[in-house]
Amino acid sequence: MEITINQQQHQFEDLCSVTQMLAIVLSGEAKGIAVAVNQTIITKSTWQTHLLKDGDQVMLIKATQGG
Incomplete structure (x- = not known):
């Protein structure tokens, strides 16, 4: 599956x-990080239960x- 992270394809x-x-x-601890998926925080x-989907x-x- 392909996910775009900060405008880079992964x-x-x-x-x-x-x-x-x-x-x-x-590759390390995610301290001090905020995450938005499809413009939703x-x-x-x-984090552990939110599954990412293709696209x-x-x-x-x-x-x-x-x-």
């Missing part, structure tokens, strides 16, 4: 949850410090 063999996708794409409490558009937003 191929996945099987259905995967947001948590699984983050582990693959970020996905709360962190549902989904995912946006990852990383919190930064500054001022």
Whole structure:
């Protein structure tokens, strides 16, 4: 299946949850990350159960410090 993540195409063999996708794409801890799928924010409490589908558009937003 093909998913677009931050405007880049990614191929996945099987259905995967947001948590699984983050582990693959970020190769590490997803701390300070917000996730939107098809322009809808996905709360962190549902990352493990929210399954991504072929053609989904995912946006990852990383919190930064500054001022």
